[in-house]
Amino acid sequence: MNFDFSEEQTQLRDALGKLLDRSAGFDARKELIRAGQSHSPKLWRQLAELGALAVALPEDLGGTGGTAVDTMIVCEALGRRLVLEPYVASAVVSAGLLAHAGSAAQKAELLPKIAEGQHLCALAHGERAARYHLPHLTTSARRDGDSYVLHGDKHVVLGGDCAHTLIVSARTSGGAEDRQGHTLLLVDAAAPGLTRRAYRTQDNLGAADVELRAVRVPVSAVLGEVGAGLPVVEDAVGLGMAALCAEAVGAMAVMIELTADYVKTRKQFGVAIGQFQALQHRLADMLMRLEQARSMTYLAASTLASGGPSVGANAGGGEGGDAGGARQRVLSAAKAMVGQCGRFVGQGAIQLHGGIGMTEEAQVSHYFKRVTAIDLTFGDADHHVAKVSDALLR
Amino acid sequence: MDLSFGPEEQRFRAEVRAFIEEQLPQDLRDKVHGGRHLDREDYLRWHRILAARGWSAPNWPTAFGGPGWNAAQQHIFEEECAAADAPMLMPFGIRMVAPVIMAFGDAAQQARFLPRILSGEDWWCQGYSEPGSGSDLASLRMRAERRDDHYVVNGQKTWTTLAQHADWIFCLVRTAADRRPQDGISFLLVDMRTPGVEVRPIVTLDGEIEVNEVWFQDVVVPAENLVGQEHRGWTYAKYLLGHERTGNAGVGTCKRWLRQLRALAGAQRSGGRPLLEDARFRDRIAQLEIELMALEVTNLRVIAMELAKRQPGPEASMLKVLGTEIQQALTEAMMHALGPDALPWHHEALAAGYSGPSWEPDFALPISARYFNHRKASIYAGSNEIQRNIIAKMMLGL
Numbered sequence A: 001m002n003f004d005f006s007e008e009q010t011q012l013r014d015a016l017g018k019l020l021d022r023s024a025g026f027d028a029r030k031e032l033i034r035a036g037q038s039h040s041p042k043l044w045r046q047l048a049e050l051g052a053l054a055v056a057l058p059e060d061l062g063g064t065g066g067t068a069v070d071t072m073i074v075c076e077a078l079g080r081r082l083v084l085e086p087y088v089a090s091a092v093v094s095a096g097l098l099a100h101a102g103s104a105a106q107k108a109e110l111l112p113k114i115a116e117g118q119h120l121c122a123l124a125h126g127e128r129a130a131r132y133h134l135p136h137l138t139t140s141a142r143r144d145g146d147s148y149v150l151h152g153d154k155h156v157v158l159g160g161d162c163a164h165t166l167i168v169s170a171r172t173s174g175g176a177e178d179r180q181g182h183t184l185l186l187v188d189a190a191a192p193g194l195t196r197r198a199y200r201t202q203d204n205l206g207a208a209d210v211e212l213r214a215v216r217v218p219v220s221a222v223l224g225e226v227g228a229g230l231p232v233v234e235d236a237v238g239l240g241m242a243a244l245c246a247e248a249v250g251a252m253a254v255m256i257e258l259t260a261d262y263v264k265t266r267k268q269f270g271v272a273i274g275q276f277q278a279l280q281h282r283l284a285d286m287l288m289r290l291e292q293a294r295s296m297t298y299l300a301a302s303t304l305a306s307g308g309p310s311v312g313a314n315a316g317g318g319e320g321g322d323a324g325g326a327r328q329r330v331l332s333a334a335k336a337m338v339g340q341c342g343r344f345v346g347q348g349a350i351q352l353h354g355g356i357g358m359t360e361e362a363q364v365s366h367y368f369k370r371v372t373a374i375d376l377t378f379g380d381a382d383h384h385v386a387k388v389s390d391a392l393l394r
Numbered sequence B: 001m002d003l004s005f006g007p008e009e010q011r012f013r014a015e016v017r018a019f020i021e022e023q024l025p026q027d028l029r030d031k032v033h034g035g036r037h038l039d040r041e042d043y044l045r046w047h048r049i050l051a052a053r054g055w056s057a058p059n060w061p062t063a064f065g066g067p068g069w070n071a072a073q074q075h076i077f078e079e080e081c082a083a084a085d086a087p088m089l090m091p092f093g094i095r096m097v098a099p100v101i102m103a104f105g106d107a108a109q110q111a112r113f114l115p116r117i118l119s120g121e122d123w124w125c126q127g128y129s130e131p132g133s134g135s136d137l138a139s140l141r142m143r144a145e146r147r148d149d150h151y152v153v154n155g156q157k158t159w160t161t162l163a164q165h166a167d168w169i170f171c172l173v174r175t176a177a178d179r180r181p182q183d184g185i186s187f188l189l190v191d192m193r194t195p196g197v198e199v200r201p202i203v204t205l206d207g208e209i210e211v212n213e214v215w216f217q218d219v220v221v222p223a224e225n226l227v228g229q230e231h232r233g234w235t236y237a238k239y240l241l242g243h244e245r246t247g248n249a250g251v252g253t254c255k256r257w258l259r260q261l262r263a264l265a266g267a268q269r270s271g272g273r274p275l276l277e278d279a280r281f282r283d284r285i286a287q288l289e290i291e292l293m294a295l296e297v298t299n300l301r302v303i304a305m306e307l308a309k310r311q312p313g314p315e316a317s318m319l320k321v322l323g324t325e326i327q328q329a330l331t332e333a334m335m336h337a338l339g340p341d342a343l344p345w346h347h348e349a350l351a352a353g354y355s356g357p358s359w360e361p362d363f364a365l366p367i368s369a370r371y372f373n374h375r376k377a378s379i380y381a382g383s384n385e386i387q388r389n390i391i392a393k394m395m396l397g398l
């Protein structure tokens, strides 16, 4: 066992840090927001050049053959700089899903383009009545000759505002809550009958609601097996959860740095407010929460990595023989921990900044909104505590 | 001991409820219920309706045109207003500056300012905090120099809530620098239209403009606008802070939010079932309900003490901490009830007069912004750390 990064990983982290410090500072982010964008094609290209868009993709498809640990390194760096890009939506969740479930032809067509930064994808799975419950699915795909015809509404599709291709889940059989009957399909975002309503999320990322009205796709658009899409979605969301944990850890670390700096310089009652023990203890608690979150983030990444590069459900080994279940449990535990710690650290950071922390101008408020949004994505802390709790019954 | 309201209080409650039912305009009610943005005129409309009934200043004695309600009546009134989704009565004139003018102002000031506060003609804002003086208010630096019959004011206030709407600002200013900081502060009333006063908006993390910087450059203020004695402003401010904090438990609003939280959990689905059927989330609502029940009684105990003519002391600090923590927990639970629906940011759709495309679900629109916005509650009106310091010192002798 060791907690060390390899030489390549350290290099990736350093190179990425340099790039982001140069090109993705807080001002650049503000500029992007002012221009109504959630994605900078220029930065995206630079990330592609570094190989950051393909860290966990196989080498023969334009990737660098890394693991979830590499994804974690990238995401922590992105989280530290509060980068707006649809990295998790496209480069982690969608690319991971394609790499796992795509046919050779689908992979060869899409993955190199994703790795090179020319193509963005988003997973359109969530629906209004699902909340965080992944089996819930009412969007339908009806077979009609050589095509499928899609009907339904997808809600809060992260990265859906700028994706070129949507990975849409739809029912080919079963009722709304059935685990069977999910089928994944690749849908061109410009397909007739598909309407996107794009918007920003609370933390200024891009998302969209997607309306599918008689959207016709060829049978070759099916991704993976017909009716067996749910485990694929679960695994892809699992990759996203681990990645978001890393982003949150990066963001939390910065909030603590900003707050520690602030209380050292802000003076009230003739002393730096960092002299007050009430604040010292709160910051000490924040630091401990960060370290707990970081530990769980490492555990999540390493669990995914040791399960092999595939995100398949039978990667072998694990408690009680059920590796998939054990992996989901670890991922849920990590997401729960990170959600809780994010709240604690974020709320504390705002509080210790006083009025300044409440302003849009203060960086810390944007970090706070990002960790809040991360908690709300792919299941919040309560949702994942419930998952770990349910696992106790098995 | 009997914790129920007597027949007289129940009659009073019925009277207030009937009045609100009849007089509160539906569009205002809808705006408050839907968490929409209220503009100046929205607040004033409700204020004027209450003023016509003699109820715009629930805390004022009859001598100054108030209803002369006791603390229990005031509590009932606030609770009924909140339950009915009435716009909040702006506290700055009615609850903050008026009690100071009543207690320390001269007859001319009382005659000049109080009726206009009552009627809603003047909108007041509170000019205490400065960039360098928040928790340590006594260190404030904005100067007022006496010259003949006027003061010349220079400096800056900040975090001034709704200064953009205000006609007047009450300020703590430094009038002497050669003594203990607390002993060189005066309480000065400044017309916002005086040359040299400039309001600069501060955008908060939820995208709102609720607070401002207020800059003063060579602002000439007639000496008659000084309240009480020169250099005695700190005493008056402390008097006011006591008044400010008593109302801070916000039990009425919390009750409304608790009902809203339950409704949200009933409306939102999780895996196709109402979220309310999820025992874990229901427990969370129940926990908040329990906390709020306790706070309501604690609040009533403090009110009872007031009724018995004992001044609210450090108990006000307790209400502030407990009340704001429940407010924050409620706004957070509402956001969590929404789940992924809490993520979209449709800020423009909250504006008055918005006529763009609608977003589903409509009730989700203000919820996350409210959570972010209410992080303020543990910061303003004396931060919760400062309140705990007060509790430790005053109630525990530490």
Ligand SMILES: Cc1cc2nc3c(=O)[nH]c(=O)nc-3n(C[C@H](O)[C@H](O)[C@H](O)COP(=O)(O)OP(=O)(O)OC[C@H]3O[C@@H](n4cnc5c(N)ncnc54)[C@H](O)[C@@H]3O)c2cc1C
Pocket: A266, A268, A269, A273, A276, A278, A279, A351, A352, A353, A354, A355, A356, A358, B125, B126, B127, B128, B129, B131, B133, B134, B135, B136, B158, B159, B160, B161, B162, B211, B376, B379, B380, B381, B382, B383, B384, B385, B386, B389
């Ligand atoms: C939304 C909003 C509206 C406001 N409206 C008004 C208004 O209308 N008029 C007005 O005058 N002011 C207003 N304020 C200002 C408010 O009163 C101040 O923000 C508050 O007093 C805290 O001051 P500060 O922001 O300078 O923080 P600081 O005093 O710098 O405090 C920073 C942190 O240090 C902590 N701290 C400070 N001293 C101690 C101590 N001795 N022990 C332990 N912890 C300590 C604080 O609790 C806080 O967590 C408003 C503030 C907000 C956020």
